[in-house]
Amino acid sequence: MQGGAGGPYPDQMGGASIFQRLEPLLPAVRKPVQYVGGELHSVVKDWESCQVRWALMYPDAYEVGLPNQGLQILYELLNERDDVLAERTYSVWSDLEALMREHAIPQFTVDAHRPVGDFDLLGVSFATELGYTNLLTALDLAGIPLSAAERDESHPIVVAGGHAAFNPEPIAEFIDVAVLGDGEQAAVAITDLVRDWKAAGRPAGRDGLLVRLATSGVAYVPAFYDVTYLPDGRIQRVVPNRPGVPWRVAKHTVMDLDEWPYPKQPLVPLAETVHERYSVEIFRGCTRGCRFCQAGMITRPVRERSITTVGEMVQRGIAATGFEEVGLLSLSSADHSEIAEIAKGLADRYDGEQVSLSLPSTRVDAFNVTLANELSRNGRRTGLTFAPEGGSERMRKVINKMVTEEDLIRTVATAYGNGWRQVKLYFMCGLPTETDDDVMQIAAMARRVIATGREAAGRRDIRCTVSIGAFVPKPHTPFQWAAQLDHETVDRRLRALKGALTHDREFGRSIGVRYHDGRPSIIEGLLSRGDRRVGAVIRAVWEDGGRFDGWSEHFSFRRWENACTAVFEGQPVSLDWYTTRERDLVEVLPWDHLDAGLDKDWMWQDWQDAISGEEVEDCRWSPCYDCGVCPSMDTEIQVGPTGRQLLPLTVV
Amino acid sequence: MSRTPDGPPPPPVVQRLRVRYTKRGRMRFTSHRDFARAFERALRRSGVPIAFSAGFSPHPKVSYAGAAPTGTASEAEYLEIGLAVSRDPRRVREALDAALPDGIDVVEVVEAQPATPSLAERIEASSWEIRLPGVSEEEAAAAVGKFLALDSVLVARPTKDGHREVDARAGVASVRLGVARNPDSGWETGPCATLNLVVRHSTPAVRPDDVLTALRRAAGLSTPVTPVVTRLAQGLLDEASPQDERRLLDPLG
Ligand code: SF4
Numbered sequence: 001m002q003g004g005a006g007g008p009y010p011d012q013m014g015g016a017s018i019f020q021r022l023e024p025l026l027p028a029v030r031k032p033v034q035y036v037g038g039e040l041h042s043v044v045k046d047w048e049s050c051q052v053r054w055a056l057m058y059p060d061a062y063e064v065g066l067p068n069q070g071l072q073i074l075y076e077l078l079n080e081r082d083d084v085l086a087e088r089t090y091s092v093w094s095d096l097e098a099l100m101r102e103h104a105i106p107q108f109t110v111d112a113h114r115p116v117g118d119f120d121l122l123g124v125s126f127a128t129e130l131g132y133t134n135l136l137t138a139l140d141l142a143g144i145p146l147s148a149a150e151r152d153e154s155h156p157i158v159v160a161g162g163h164a165a166f167n168p169e170p171i172a173e174f175i176d177v178a179v180l181g182d183g184e185q186a187a188v189a190i191t192d193l194v195r196d197w198k199a200a201g202r203p204a205g206r207d208g209l210l211v212r213l214a215t216s217g218v219a220y221v222p223a224f225y226d227v228t229y230l231p232d233g234r235i236q237r238v239v240p241n242r243p244g245v246p247w248r249v250a251k252h253t254v255m256d257l258d259e260w261p262y263p264k265q266p267l268v269p270l271a272e273t274v275h276e277r278y279s280v281e282i283f284r285g286c287t288r289g290c291r292f293c294q295a296g297m298i299t300r301p302v303r304e305r306s307i308t309t310v311g312e313m314v315q316r317g318i319a320a321t322g323f324e325e326v327g328l329l330s331l332s333s334a335d336h337s338e339i340a341e342i343a344k345g346l347a348d349r350y351d352g353e354q355v356s357l358s359l360p361s362t363r364v365d366a367f368n369v370t371l372a373n374e375l376s377r378n379g380r381r382t383g384l385t386f387a388p389e390g391g392s393e394r395m396r397k398v399i400n401k402m403v404t405e406e407d408l409i410r411t412v413a414t415a416y417g418n419g420w421r422q423v424k425l426y427f428m429c430g431l432p433t434e435t436d437d438d439v440m441q442i443a444a445m446a447r448r449v450i451a452t453g454r455e456a457a458g459r460r461d462i463r464c465t466v467s468i469g470a471f472v473p474k475p476h477t478p479f480q481w482a483a484q485l486d487h488e489t490v491d492r493r494l495r496a497l498k499g500a501l502t503h504d505r506e507f508g509r510s511i512g513v514r515y516h517d518g519r520p521s522i523i524e525g526l527l528s529r530g531d532r533r534v535g536a537v538i539r540a541v542w543e544d545g546g547r548f549d550g551w552s553e554h555f556s557f558r559r560w561e562n563a564c565t566a567v568f569e570g571q572p573v574s575l576d577w578y579t580t581r582e583r584d585l586v587e588v589l590p591w592d593h594l595d596a597g598l599d600k601d602w603m604w605q606d607w608q609d610a611i612s613g614e615e616v617e618d619c620r621w622s623p624c625y626d627c628g629v630c631p632s633m634d635t636e637i638q639v640g641p642t643g644r645q646l647l648p649l650t651v652v
Numbered sequence: 653m654s655r656t657p658d659g660p661p662p663p664p665v666v667q668r669l670r671v672r673y674t675k676r677g678r679m680r681f682t683s684h685r686d687f688a689r690a691f692e693r694a695l696r697r698s699g700v701p702i703a704f705s706a707g708f709s710p711h712p713k714v715s716y717a718g719a720a721p722t723g724t725a726s727e728a729e730y731l732e733i734g735l736a737v738s739r740d741p742r743r744v745r746e747a748l749d750a751a752l753p754d755g756i757d758v759v760e761v762v763e764a765q766p767a768t769p770s771l772a773e774r775i776e777a778s779s780w781e782i783r784l785p786g787v788s789e790e791e792a793a794a795a796v797g798k799f800l801a802l803d804s805v806l807v808a809r810p811t812k813d814g815h816r817e818v819d820a821r822a823g824v825a826s827v828r829l830g831v832a833r834n835p836d837s838g839w840e841t842g843p844c845a846t847l848n849l850v851v852r853h854s855t856p857a858v859r860p861d862d863v864l865t866a867l868r869r870a871a872g873l874s875t876p877v878t879p880v881v882t883r884l885a886q887g888l889l890d891e892a893s894p895q896d897e898r899r900l901l902d903p904l905g
Contacts, residue, residue, distance in 0.1 A: 019678075024878045026681055027723040033686055036678035038753050268693060270679075270686045270753065322693030322751075354710055 014118030015047035018108050025099045033271045034062035035096065037110035040268035041320070043079045043086075044112045050085035051198060052191045054078055055109055055119040055156065057089045057138060059131035060550060062110070065090040066267060067275040069329070070162065071125050073262040074187050084191055087111035087119075091134040092141070094547060100141060107141035116142040120194055122156040123187070124175075126164035129527035130520070130550035132171055136542040139174065146539065148176045148223060153206050159190070159219070166251075166298050167475040167591040170527050170534040172222035176210060179219050180594060181251030181298070182284070184260050189218045211242065220249040220594060227532055227590075233572030235531060235588040250595040251298065253635050257284060257305040261313050268321045277325035277358070278317035282310055282342065286331035287619045287627075287637075289400045290389070291610050292428065294474035295331055298596045300629040302620055303638040307338045307345070311646040314346060318355060325356045334361040334368050335620075337640035343374045345646025351377070362387035362426060364403045369414045381419045383465075386411065387426035391442035397613035398433055405445065409452050412464075416453035422463045423449065429493055430471040430485030430518070433611060439493040442466060443500045450510045465512040466501070468494060470521035474528050475591045476598055478606040483582040484525045487518030494518075519557040523549070525579040526564070531590035534578065536567045597635075599628025665703045665713055665734035669741055670771060670904055671748070672760040675726045679755030680882075684719035687756065691731070694751035700744055701737040717771045717886070721859055726883035728778075730771055730903060732764065762904045774903035775853065777825055779885045780860045782847040783832060786876035792845035793829050798871035800827065805866040809859075816856065820866035823858030825850040825889060826898040833884075850889075850898040 026032035047053070056075055058065030065071070071088065078086035087109035092100065100106070106115040116122055116138065124135055139146055144155050151158075160168050160178040168178040179186045193216060197209045204211065214221040224245045228236040240247060254260055266278060283304040286296040305313075314326050326346070333339065339359075346357055357375040361368055364386045372384055388403050390396035396403055412423050427442055446466050453462045470490045473479045498513045526534060540563035541549075548554040564575040583589065585604050592600075602625075606616065619625060620639055630636055675682065682690070692712055695702045704710035713734030720726040735744075745761040752758065784792055799805065804822060808815040830848035851858050860881045867873040887900035 023678070027878050031683075032681040032723065033683065036681050038678055038755065040753060268690075270682050270690050272685065272689070276689070319697065322696035324693075324696070354704065 015114045017113040018105055018115060019113040021103060021105055029095045030093060031271060035110060039270060041265040042111050042267060045085040051083040051195050053119045054086040055089050055116045055122045056086055057122060057124045059091055059124055059134035062090040062271060063273045066269050066273045069279055070183060072266055074183055076263050076265060077184060078187060089116050106143055107138050117144055119156045121159055123159045123161060126160060126162040128550055129164050129524055132527060132538050133542045133546040133549055135174060137547060147173055163295060166594060166596060169532050169590040170530040170538060172532045173535040177213055177219040177221050182254040184254050186218055186252045215244040217246055233577060235590060238593045248593050248595045253633050255635060257303055258309045261309055264316060265320055266317060277327045278321050278323040279327040279329050280310055280313045281329045282333055282336050283330045288332060289616045289618060291400050291478045292471060294477050297477045297598060301635055301637045304336055304640055306642050307342050308644055310342055311345060324354055325358060328359045332361060332363060333359045334363045334371055341645055343371050347374050347377050349646060349649050364388055364408050364411050366411055366414050369418060373418055383422040383424055384415050384420045385424040389428050390431060391427055392438040394613060395431055395434060395438045397615055398610050399431055400615050402615055409448055412449050413452045413456040416462050417456035424465045424467055427468045428471040429468050430490045432479060432482045436493055439497055443497055446511045447507045450507045463510050465514060468515040470518040472521050472525045472528055476596045478603050478610055481583040481607055484579040486580050487522050490518035520555050522579050523560045526575060530578050533573060537563045540567055597629035597633040602627050661706050662704045662710060663736040667735045667738040668732055668764040669744060669761050670732050670764050671758060672904060673729050674757045674759060675720060675729060676755040680723060680725040683722040694748055698747040698751040700747055701735050703734045703736040717775055720883045724881040728883055728885045732771055760904055771903060774888060775886045776888050777850055777852045777900060778883050779900055780849040781882045781884050782849060782860055783880040784845045784875055786842060787845045788843040789829060789845045795867045795871040795873035796827055799867055802870060805870045807862050807865040809862060818856050818858055818862050820858055820862040823851050823854050824863060825852055826896050828896055
């Protein structure tokens with residue numbers, strides 16, 4: 001039965017499982033286990049007894065989507081509410097997509113295999129813009145019209161979240177609302193609004209609900225804003241077209257992470273996924289001020305989770321999951337005010353227990369090596385990663401990554417001296433003001449790293465891997481005005497660098513170079529800083545078969561390029577216009593009406609400082625420099641130290 | 653300087669337990685790797701005192717007997733675990749069963765006495781149930797008859813790098829029309845024949861899928877809907893059982 005199609009409201013007859021029709025198809029597809037659900041801590045609730053029903057989607061394959069922290073947190077906290085039901089759905093691979101189309105099976109949730117079209121809300125979390133085409137596949141399979149304007153009351157409200165939601169304009173046509181910032185309280189607020197609207201008899205229908213969502217300020221409803229353009233292609237104005245709708249929509253910020261100790265019952269998949277570990281976010285936000293980093297800019301200010309809560313979460317998380325690895329997550333985990341105590345406390349607690357601890361931190365200093373030593377106390381010391389990001393000292397000043405070459409060499413020598421055999425260095429290519437020479441300096445640095453490392457380790461068999469990504473300017477960063485470097489130049493610089501290193505007699509064998517071609521980054525750039533006119537390109541690419549654009553084996557630059565040419569024909573805009581063009585202060589940016597709290601004048605000044613190579617300190621340990629976030633969002637820095645310690649666990 | 657783990661070596665195995673478990677319902681879609689990961693996590697959650705190997709990446713002492721292919725259900729999968737502390741096998745069964753997802757059910761745990769033959773030595777064949785939705789008993793019986801009359805049926809099995817020829821007939825100890833255990837289960841309406849198949853674990857192994865391919869190619873069977881395959885038992889062939897209906901001896905018995 002196709003739930004929902006016949007009734008006045010979908011929930012009165014929807015929610016029937018499609019599993020009986022799906023099961024016979026599964027033996028014919030790759031990795032069928034990803035579609036069957038039944039993971040430990042997955043939840044199936046009674047459809048009828050819940051008032052608000054969420055389908056939560058990560059628009060990528062199950063193996064990538066399942067471990068996503070944001071989605072797991074929402075799944076758990078929504079399901080904790082008696083009258084709310086949340087199920088998960090992921091992108092299906094093309095083998096199953098074809099079979100589903102052939103057998104008229106709709107996009108389904110993996111929990112109870114219900115049609116996604118039967119839910120009240122479809123929440124989609126975008127970590128990257130390259131998931132946009134997968135959104136369209138899911139909508140289409142679900143029987144939800146691609147254009148929000150064509151949806152009626154039988155269709156779910158499509159909610160976009162995640163970092164990409166800070167500029168949802170390219171997908172404005174396809175979504176009903178976007179939620180900016182932390183999702184915990186926002187998801188609860190939206191749930192309450194939907195429940196009340198349903199209980200009141202759905203006044204004014206779908207439009208009435210959207211008005212409630214927009215006027216309460218909880219979400220951005222693109223349809224309630226009109227965008228006009230100047231003859232040269234730039235945006236003229238973005239104006240609300242409804243009374244009561246705010247001119248600017250602000251992000252959500254959760255204060256006091258200790259009050260939100262999720263995930264408590266993380267999903268334990270049967271299928272293999274990209275991260276198999278229990279992850280705890282030890283703090284949110286980052287104020288190091290790296291100018292390229294959107295995550296750091298849009299998640300301010302820093303809010304730490306206390307050492308005690310981290311300890312309790314790890315203890316419960318391991319007991320609940322049986323995972324053998326614990327990840328201490330954040331944007332720069334070595335920066336937690338009590339990270340040394342957390343690392344030592346956990347290492348002591350789990351000594352001899354076959355639990356390994358990992359801490360994604362790429363900070364270039366000796367303390368980071370000390371931390372890594374502590375965490376690998378009884379494990380193998382394979383690889384350590386550092387991220388100087390810029391190849392030359394000048395470049396690092398431009399991006400505000402305050403690391404001198406001496407610091408870096410000393411740090412890496414310490415690592416090799418402590419028994420680490422392999423060091424990975426992350427860089428970016430295509431940064432503003434970059435020259436060929438800035439990139440070639442990466443080679444000089446890598447040679448010094450190996451030379452010094454051989455001395456420190458007293459052996460020659462050490463390795464260094466140089467990993468380079470192409471820089472993509474992002475909204476809500478000081479580089480939002482910058483020209484993206486064309487992919488031809490990026491590729492030429494990287495080829496030259498690779499050539500210099502592989503032909504190096506003395507060091508070449510010890511240095512590996514990894515980079516991807518620059519073309520996907522251009523499309524990421526288009527989707528990151530695009531406006532509503534880019535939506536037609538996304539649709540054209542999808543219609544042409546574009547899927548899983550984040551996977552190099554599925555990405556086709558030609559397809560995107562052709563779609564841009566066709567769609568922008570006769571318009572003043574183009575792929576280059578969106579990517580390699582520098583903007584100036586007076587230009588209205590597509591995301592100016594979306595408020596991450598950052599003061600535009602401060603950001604512009606920081607952009608000017610970048611060009612002249614002036615650095616800015618971290619406001620955690622130097623005075624506030626008025627980026628604007630704390631006063632405009634009514635938030636404040638929350639950091640320790642608390643002075644507390646993790647006590648040994650008593651054996652039961 | 654190369655590092656070695658500090659501290660004493662891990663405690664030795666003091667008790668070996670043999671476990672029979674199932675892959676029922678949607679759990680049939682788990683691969684052997686999926687199962688192994690889930691099982692090792694269940695060990696940790698359940699607090700069963702599993703022994704570990706020495707070294708930087710200690711492994712829990714678990715050895716698996718040949719696993720049913722992904723997509724096939726099973727009532728009879730086997731493994732053996734080594735414990736560092738002796739435990740009541742009944743308690744271990746309950747703890748593991750509770751810690752594993754529904755459908756992966758731990759049905760039997762027995763202690764392996766010292767000097768008994770290994771699990772591998774006690775398993776030489778599998779018995780399978782194949783349900784054929786959309787196939788009548790007459791059609792199935794005719795195909796089985798033709799198949800049994802042949803000495804050898806070579807089928808090509810797709811592998812990572814091309815194809816591999818397997819003699820599907822040679823591995824079959826017996827095959828006959830049977831009666832389904834749960835005739836009402838599944839989605840099918842209309843006819844649905846059931847086959848009981850006993851296959852020797854030879855090298856290269858003959859899988860139920862290979863026999864189905866042979867039945868289609870050489871004996872004219874057509875299967876409109878994907879057949880559902882379940883392993884019912886594993887063990888040594890019971891020499892006392894009739895030639896056309898082989899039975900197996902319980903490897904934990
Ligand atoms: S407003 Fe001041 S204290 Fe707050 S994040 Fe910005 S610089 Fe830091």
